[in-house]
Amino acid sequence: MPPLPKPRIPRKRIPAAKRAAPAAALILAEDAVPVSACMASTGQSGAAPVPAVEISLDDCALYMNRELSLLEFQQRVLEEARDGRNKMLERVKFLSIVNSNLDEFFMVRVAALKQKLSAGSQDLSIDGKTVSQQLIAVRERLDELMEDIYDCFQRQLLPGMARHGIEIVDYVDLDTRERGRYSCAIPPLVLCRASTSRQGRVLP
Numbered sequence: 236m237p238p239l240p241k242p243r244i245p246r247k248r249i250p251a252a253k254r255a256a257p258a259a260a261l262i263l264a265e266d267a268v269p270v271s272a273c274m275a276s277t278g279q280s281g282a283a284p285v286p287a288v289e290i291s292l293d294d295c296a297l298y299m300n301r302e303l304s305l306l307e308f309q310q311r312v313l314e315e316a317r318d319g320r321n322k323m324l325e326r327v328k329f330l331s332i333v334n335s336n337l338d339e340f341f342m343v344r345v346a347a348l349k350q351k352l353s354a355g356s357q358d359l360s361i362d363g364k365t366v367s368q369q370l371i372a373v374r375e376r377l378d379e380l381m382e383d384i385y386d387c388f389q390r391q392l393l394p395g396m397a398r399h400g401i402e403i404v405d406y407v408d409l410d411t412r413e414r415g416r417y418s419c420a421i422p423p424l425v426l427c428r429a430s431t432s433r434q435g436r437v438l439p
Contacts, residue, residue, distance in 0.1 A: 295363030302344050302360075302369060306376045309333050309340075313380070317387050323395050330388060337380075345373065 290297075315321060316329035351358065351366045360369055393403065409417060 295359075295361070298361045300360050300362045300364060300369060300372065302348070302373050303376055305340060305344065306373070306380060309336055310380060310383070312336070313383055313387065317383075317391060319391075323392075323399055327392055327396070330384065330392060333384060337377075345370075348373070 312329055313333050316326045316333065318326070321329070348366055348370055352370065356366055359365060364372065396402065406414070406417070
């Protein structure tokens with residue numbers, strides 16, 4: 236059986252203007268960086284490569300103190316309370332969250348540091364601070380944070396709530412009807428009570 240003829244593939248004709256690159260494209264600018272310099276900067280030439288910098292994971296400068304990191308998180312929550320794009324009562328809620336978190340911070344984190352200080356602990360934090368240095372750093376950061384909290388409450392939230400008809404007043408400024416509502420509704424919410432197992436007695 237004779238071999239089949241090879242199919243002819245049509246060739247696409249290229250215009251003469253596109254067969255060669257323009258002469259201007261082959262001319263380098265006078266201030267162009269030589270190719271050898273580019274290769275040397277990337278380590279592709281025969282020059283010695285730049286030695287890599289060794290980083291030790293034990294370097295304290297690579298880490299942030301965990302107590303200060305938690306305070307920075309509280310600062311971010313406070314920024315939500317200061318953000319005028321949020322609704323007013325949402326901003327009040329964010330501010331209350333910050334204060335509640337700071338209460339827990341003192342009861343847990345600061346209390347633990349003070350216990351270590353009383354025990355004479357020589358342990359260093361992950362960022363290389365002693366217990367005394369951590370307490371000093373926490374106090375300095377808390378001073379800034381508390382100043383921002385009071386500024387937000389007094390200059391932003393109180394005027395904003397007043398514009399919506401919500402005011403914080405003293406007890407002496409309440410009328411008779413408002414004092415009656417206060418005596419019935421507020422004390423049960425703010426006073427700590429404990430119930431005994433005997434006869435269901437409730438002790439204030």
